[in-house]
Amino acid sequence: MSPTMVMTVETRKEDDELESQYQKGVKHLSDNGIEKLPNKYILPVSERPNLLLIKELAYACKHNNLKLPVIDFAELQGPNRSQALNSLANACEDYGFFQLVNHGIHSEVMRRMMEVSERFFELPFEEREKYMSSNMYAPVRYGTSFNQTKDGVFSWRDFLKLMCHPLSDMLPHWPSSPLDFRKLAITYANENKYLFLKLMEAIEESLGLTTTKTTKNKKTDDGDGDGNGDNILEELKDGSQLMVVNCYPPCPEPHLTLGIPPHSDYGFLTLLLQDEVQGLQIQFQQEWLTIEPIPNSFVVNVGDHLEIFSNGRYKSVLHRAIVNPTKSRISVASLHSVPLKTALRPSPKLITKANPRRYMDTDFATFLKYVSSCEPKTKNFLDSRKLNG
Numbered sequence: 427m428s429p430t431m432v433m434t435v436e437t438r439k440e441d442d443e444l445e446s447q448y449q450k451g452v453k454h455l456s457d458n459g460i461e462k463l464p465n466k467y468i469l470p471v472s473e474r475p476n477l478l479l480i481k482e483l484a485y486a487c488k489h490n491n492l493k494l495p496v497i498d499f500a501e502l503q504g505p506n507r508s509q510a511l512n513s514l515a516n517a518c519e520d521y522g523f524f525q526l527v528n529h530g531i532h533s534e535v536m537r538r539m540m541e542v543s544e545r546f547f548e549l550p551f552e553e554r555e556k557y558m559s560s561n562m563y564a565p566v567r568y569g570t571s572f573n574q575t576k577d578g579v580f581s582w583r584d585f586l587k588l589m590c591h592p593l594s595d596m597l598p599h600w601p602s603s604p605l606d607f608r609k610l611a612i613t614y615a616n617e618n619k620y621l622f623l624k625l626m627e628a629i630e631e632s633l634g635l636t637t638t639k640t641t642k643n644k645k646t647d648d649g650d651g652d653g654n655g656d657n658i659l660e661e662l663k664d665g666s667q668l669m670v671v672n673c674y675p676p677c678p679e680p681h682l683t684l685g686i687p688p689h690s691d692y693g694f695l696t697l698l699l700q701d702e703v704q705g706l707q708i709q710f711q712q713e714w715l716t717i718e719p720i721p722n723s724f725v726v727n728v729g730d731h732l733e734i735f736s737n738g739r740y741k742s743v744l745h746r747a748i749v750n751p752t753k754s755r756i757s758v759a760s761l762h763s764v765p766l767k768t769a770l771r772p773s774p775k776l777i778t779k780a781n782p783r784r785y786m787d788t789d790f791a792t793f794l795k796y797v798s799s800c801e802p803k804t805k806n807f808l809d810s811r812k813l814n815g
């Protein structure tokens with residue numbers, strides 16, 4: 427063999443070894459004390475977060491933080507409901523995001539979910555690896571980056587995705603370690619679903635699709651006599667629920683990469699639980715703004731399906747996560763929607779002459795086909811559903 431050929435074979439062997447390390451995820455790299463960001467994670471300059479120096483991270487966080495609208499769930503359930511509904515509508519139209527406080531989920535349920543998630547990622551790699559799968563329909567899926575079979579540049583994130591519906595079918599596949607994982611995650615998932623449904627009642631009302639009779643405090647059809655109220659709440663009760671536990675270990679060069687690239691979420695609403703470490707950024711007026719975590723709150727965002735259902739009135743907004751040189755960060759995103767096979771379309775009541783139908787029908791299978799055929803760096807999927815004119 428000529429010296430160049432030996433070199434090529436050697437280099438290829440090294441490349442393969444490195445690639446297999448990257449497939450194991452960033453927790454694995456971080457646990458092994460990596461000091462320099464491998465090329466695999468370095469984004470082109472135009473896609474990097476604008477944090478040239480680590481010091482600027484602190485500066486950017488301090489000065490660019492966005493105060494998202496805060497929605498008080500207790501207000502939504504009380505005599506000030508109509509005012510709270512207005513704030514909810516404004517938040518979904520202007521930001522596509524809000525922070526939810528006084529939501530009724532006990533702080534212990536949230537704390538335990540975060541804590542058991544941390545313990546899951548502390549397990550030896552061999553234990554976590556058991557749940558690795560590239561099947562998008564798998565009840566449990568452990569992995570790294572955004573789409574690890576497709577991404578050219580990897581993201582600095584590992585994840586555990588848990589399908590939650592129907593729970594009794596999914597549960598036997600969920601991690602059996604840590605021993606209390608299932609118990610804590612079920613409680614959290616059930617309470618999250620209940621809260622989501624309550625929020626969707628409010629969202630429907632804020633869109634003018636239903637009204638509340640304040641005397642009886644009972645939700646009704648909108649009373650226009652057509653008997654054609656949207657049945658979306660019934661669909662959502664039996665709908666899909668995906669819990670994504672994200673782990674962003676400390677990253678040696680956070681200004682060169684991202685924890686999760688810009689994307690929009692596919693469901694109706696995402697309820698995001700996060701620890702006290704900042705990381706989430708949302709796109710607002712062409713800028714990336716960091717969201718300051720409020721203890722015991724949820725960050726809630728409008729997903730693609732709600733944008734479609736509302737015929738474009740509520741916005742599914744691009745967001746991303748930046749990473750940190752010293753702190754590990756955990757977040758748990760709960761994405762809720764209709765059953766996977768159900769087709770989604772704009773609510774007929776929100777299609778008018780002045781605001782004609784803006785999106786074609788879609789379903790989960792179409793979404794999966796789309797994401798597995800491209801690198802979903804932008805909100806292309808939603809754009810692909812838009813009708814012209």
Ligand SMILES: O=C(O)CCC(=O)C(=O)O
Nearest residue numbers: 670672705706747757759
């Ligand atoms: O970790 C975060 O703050 C964002 C997570 C997220 O956007 C997602 O899981 O879809």
Ligand SMILES: [Fe+2]
Nearest residue numbers: 689690691745
């Ligand atoms: Fe997201």
